[in-house]
Amino acid sequence: MIVVDIQIKDVSLFQTVTQKFLKKNVYIKKDKIYHISNVEEETIIANTIIDGQGLFMVPGLIDSHMHIESSMCTPENFSDAVLPFGVTTVIADAHEIGNVFGNEGLDYFMSAETELDIFHAIPSSVPSTTPSLETTGGIIGLGEVETLLRNPNVICLGEAMNFKGISYDRESLIAQIIRLVQEKRPTMPLEGHCPKIQGTELSDFLYSGISSDHTHQFPESLKERIENGVFVQLQAKSLTKENIAVIKENNFYEYVSIVTDDIMADELLDGHLDVNLRKAVECGLPIEKAIYMTTYTPARRMSLNDRGIIAPGKLADFILLDDLETFNIKTVYKKGRKVYGTDIGKQDKQDKQDKQDKKEYDYAYYPSHYFDTLSTRKLTLDDVTLKVETDLEKVRCQVIRKFEVGTFTEPITKEIPVIDGCLDWETADCSLLIVMERYGKNRNISYSLVEKPIDSKGAIGTTWAHDHHNIMIMGNTKQDLLKVQHELLDIKGGYCVSLNNDIIGSCPLPLGGIISTAPISILGLKVKEIRQSMRQLGYKNMNEIMSFSTLSLPVSPAIKVTDMGMLDTKTQEFYSLIHEEDGTLLNANTY
Template sequence: MKVDLLIRQANVFNTFLKQFEVKDIGVVDGKFFFANTIDWSTVNVKETIDGSGRYMIPGLIDIHMHIESSMVPPSIFSKAALTYGVTTVVADPHEIANVFGLEGMKAFLKEETEMDIFYAIPSSVPSTTTALETTGGVIGLEEVRELLEHPRVIALGEAMNFKGIVHEPDSLIRKILRETQVKQPFMPIEGHVPDVTGEDLARFLFAGITADHTQQTPSSIYEKITNGIFIELQKKSITKENIAVINDNQFYEYTAIITDDVMADDLLDGHLNTNVKLAIECGLPAEQAIYMSTYTPARRMGFQDRGAIVAGFQADFILLDELETFTIHSVYKDGKQVHEKGKSIGYPEQKPSYPPHFYQSVQGKGWTREDLQFAVSGERVICNVIQKSDVGTFTKRVQREVAVKDGYLDWEASGLSLLVVMERYGKNGNLSFALVENGLKEKGAIGTTWAHDHHNLMVMGTSALDMVVAQQELLRENGGYVVVQNQRIIGNCPLPIGGILSGAPIQQLGSDLQVVRQGMVDLGYVNTNEIMSFSTLSLPVSPTIKITDRGMLDVRTHEIIPFIERVIR
């Protein structure tokens, strides 16, 4: 026998016992092979590693994530995430699909990566309907049928349209669900099931949805798992209370640790490994944390060749210096080392390249201050307002009185922030408006084209002049994230590929985004994740009131909510 790599006397994780055993592990042709009874001196061994004192675990598997959240293409993301022991992901590319439709997803599928990247079909492009939000692309039944035939497409991405799933049997999302169940009856179907309970939860299950990754509570975890929903824990759901429910009820088999979204600046410090460490800190036994980030996600997606260290499985593994702190010494993909402690994140040999129109996707005319003025006949008005949370991405609808000055709504003196969404694909030029409570506390503006999921151009501010500067800069650089104060740009993260991605090294991009994040904080924006919080103010499937280019929207009823409720004369 010829062995390419031999790891001697490591503490090897036995997935099926959920404990460590001191073993010798051989790698042959990129797959595991081991037998402690072998006299290795009689075997042709190409390379030997002394694993004494280290912990050997399978490579991490992230089955619910969006590469675009890192704001880089797949090849750059692959280099970064491998650093943290992530060897396989199942990506739902609904962000690039919202911008470029099927063409965007095909561009991702063509890209070569060291990491194994499988894909879920974006089932909600747009996340609601074309009548409620304008997108650059649409994924309909024909696109779904084509993608169902692709060998690297292994799941249906998160179904998000609450009204379409629960109340409209003939909606596009219900048709996509039925088509998937007919053509691929064993394909996993991912769900987006926030704050859904009782009969509504049963309707999600009845439609074929069998997993949820949204923000959880102890009661939602218990109800969903005991009703057949597989739970995927992202960072904001990894709390001591939630972990206690999983421990107390031994829910390990029905739960996986995932990321969903990791921003470019956070990717400088970690990926799925960060959430694994957090779960351990919150009380999840280390062995169960490993199990829930390797084997249960592999089983959920139907992988038969990874997620455990057994003969015949792919030799994707991590060597840890310490177990409880999850300190990574080195990472191996197909039996070859792809990262070692102390080395920086790499960059692909060839810079990612896309068609020219991918770099020219932000269209529209520049604003003037007059575009942000609202003529009103009366002394004051009652406005419908989006109340932003300081934690998470949920919002509330409230009403606030705003004064009128010289015949115009005096929003700049209201203590609220103005939020504007501009359709940016050159289809209709829509502009919609809202006021936000708990937005910016200082004078300034923030803007982005990375606005979930339609990715139109969105600007929020307390100064009209600063908002104009932000919008014009986004047009000039073909998308990104900007922060403006006193008509000066104090934070800028260009994203010229579709307005949502950059081909820059992750170190540069992450540094730019850190400056943007700090600029938001300096303007008084408060949230546990400032970038995600702002970018999801435009996500019309996340409770309870959001904005698209069509206007403010009640997420459950799809009712368009007027900017001004009534004028008080």
Template sequence: MKIDLLLENAFVFNVFRKTFEKKNIAIANEKFYYVSEASLRELEPTEILDVEGKFIVPGFIDIHMHIESSMIPPSIFSGVALSYGITTVVADSHEIANVFGQAGIEAFMQEKTDLDIFYAIPSSVPSTTPELETTGGLIGLNEVASLLEHPKVIALGEAMNFKGITDEPNSLIRQILKKVQELKPLMPLEGHIPRVSGETLAKFMHAGLTADHTQQTPESILEKVSSGVFLELQKKSITPENIQTVVDYDLYEHIAIITDDIMADDLLKGHLDENVRLAVACGMPVEEAIYTTTYTPARRMGLQDRGAIASGFLADFIILDDLETIGIDSVYKKGRCVHQREDKIVYPLTKPKFPDYFYDSIHCKPLTNKDLEIHVDGNQDSVTCNVIQIQEIGTFTEHVQREIPVINGILDWENSGLSLIMVMERYGKNGNIGYGLIEHSLKEKGAVATTWAHDHHNLMVMGTSIEDILLAQHKILDLKGGYVVSKNGELSASCPLPIGGILSDENVYTLGNQLKNVRQAMVDLGYRNTNEIMSFSTLSLPVSPQLKITDFGMMDVHTHALVPLIEGKE
């Protein structure tokens, strides 16, 4: 047997025993051939690599993530992910599906990448129903049946329609779940189960959902794992108290470390590897952190050919020069070196090319002063308004009420200490505009606008002055999508996203710095959150508690009831 590559004197991670062992590794035909303490030079290797003092671990596997959150298409994302040791991902591309439907998903799957990208069928496009949010595309039963035939599809993406799952047996999401269970009974079904417990949790599981990736607490971890839920821990769930719970109760078989969403500026610093480091810093043994980023995610998704360094498995691996810090020396995909430390990230030789209409997808009117006048019936000095209150940690919000002055029959929101928020339908379907008020957002005179608004991706603008809202919204239209920040009547930052209003074909360095400037401009306006951009962009996500906004208006996430801006007004 002639082999392609021999790695000698390595400390090899054995996932089955969760230990490092001094071994030699033979690789042939893109797979691990033999792992042994004995010399393997008699196998006549084409190449020999001495890795004395280094550690070799399987390539990282991210089983719950959204490529679109990085704001780059798969062909560009591939090189970035590989540079951080990620060799396989399972992408739920519900963002591009909300904009372009099945055509968006198929455009992604057609892109050529060195990274192995499998797909989870977006199960909630839209995240609720077309009567509560307008999207560019829909994923229904016919689309699901068609996508199930694609070889890259290995899971059903996160089911998010809370009311449809728990209280409506004939809802589209329940029909989709039933269809998948009939056609692919062994396929993993992913859930979006925030702040859910007791009988309501049982309803999610009874519908077939067996995993959750949302923000956890020690109590939710114990309840969900004890109930049979597989937990996928993203950054906001990797806290000292949560990790201590995992350690104390030895829950490693029931969890995987994932990313969910990594935005373009954060992608300059790391990806799944950063969450591995965070888990270790929070108290998880490094061996368990590697185990839950390689073997448990592979098992969860039925990927039998990866996640371990063993004969017959794909030769996807990372060479580490420092174990505790996950210091990456080099990354190998199918036995071929695809990244070495200090390398610049390799991008495709040509920019990705999508259909022309992908680059011209923002179809809504420029705002005028009249659109920002909120009229109040009757002769009142003030009215009680329903308000979305932002939290400084995470993306959950609270529903509060505030008394707002009325001047000459018009709500004086500019002097209320709150921000006005508007969601404008951008697909040219109905011209809807939803209005709301936000507390704990912008403290200075300015505005933020985006077309990257989870998950419907309509045009959303929030501000404290008419002048800045108009400036930001008009600039977004000029850019054909993206992020814009204005302050005191002047543009302060922008990040163009012309592909569907959610993606750029720039390299990650350029894009990341553009987004970094947007983030800083938001901070300069007084926005405070552990992830300012994600906090803003999820104000429009009507499946993440508690009060959010779509182009139909503000909505209670659990009941799906529309909440009027002015209390008592229909």
């Protein structure tokens, strides 16, 4: 007789090979699937028998591209948050903590003890461009990459974003990193970030060896990428009826996975990868294909050959659903142990909550200086008054126009009045956007204008500014700009919103200026407060927080801002705020 830990009787099992559900008996021994049969095996005795009638058994969900820091929480709290949503494995690209602390910060993130399996990508773009274009707290160069390559928990090269350096500069840092990875770990997947690139430019990018993309997809780009051998990872904004139709019509299921990329803490209150799975189904993807693209294709992409499929010898990571159509989760098992379920006892739930709440106050794990990272002074009225040298009553300015969908922007020209030698941006339907270097390295400060991003008098400020995470403030009144900048310093980093010179939303992120130690149940409500406050100001986007935070991302089309100025993200050339023939901005570029 063979003794196993669990038998699940007569369950509708998702068979990955056929992508169909069949009635089966599944036997689990320790942390692995032991045996699957059509009938009960008389020679196998189970310590626990689960009646699978009416239940559907699918593999645990695998997110092959995501960033824990986007949820603004620690890996431990992230693990507690996502396991109930059926997510059992993630591949995290911790380039945000890397941009703040370098490899030291990565070591803390990678050594976190979690029930969730967290594998890691090498942050390939710290900084996302070069130190001549943006200032970061940490830099990950060849030496740091070589160290990370020796870590068995590191399984891919994280999203390579510097298009110009990858495609046309063989001696750029990112090009050297790619060659080092190919030499030391030749089978390691190389992940890419290539929005709005097509034709020969796409080939130039792929020639480096990069073979995936997770950026905003459209039907034409999706088809072109897959036909050129790109493994596409679809995040929420790419899950459209049009994109799903391309996948179905061309039978592209093998070359696509569904990912989250960036999920905010308030969104984590309601779901994670399971939400995107359901969205894909709503857009026309058959549920069986959606399960396949959130379990097996990501596992295969990342060479995680011990999961993503329910079969003998594979990890017993699985979900029991009581409704397939709605993907309603009844129970989640991780390595053969129940980690979430409607039948978990009240005491088990209370113990888990007590453990989670305690983490909010567990600062000892991180060095004390991780909670004091804003090496800046408080701005004054003089700092937000833009002095101009010109004889003109109006000057032409380069202005940023943001879109209400996605994170794209475009450059436009506007005439701004000059009064008493100062740029009168407050009356010009513009907001002033300021980025301050906050690591104490050079005290850079840059000024730019954004075309009417908010309707009410107010300002938004954050240190969670992709990817350099310097201080970024934007507002349409001088007083509100000062209000949010002072608030950020007082809370040691985070997000805040001011309306009529009054703080209406504040979310402290004191760990490196980008992370909270609070559990998602608390942090999520604070982030929701920020989102609602931004909407109250009239900020419009499908994801207000990500839209604002990526105004500082110098690899996202088409014009973004760093502590060094406004940047054409394709040519990597800086714009002047004022057209040179019209005048000169006199404000210093350091504070």
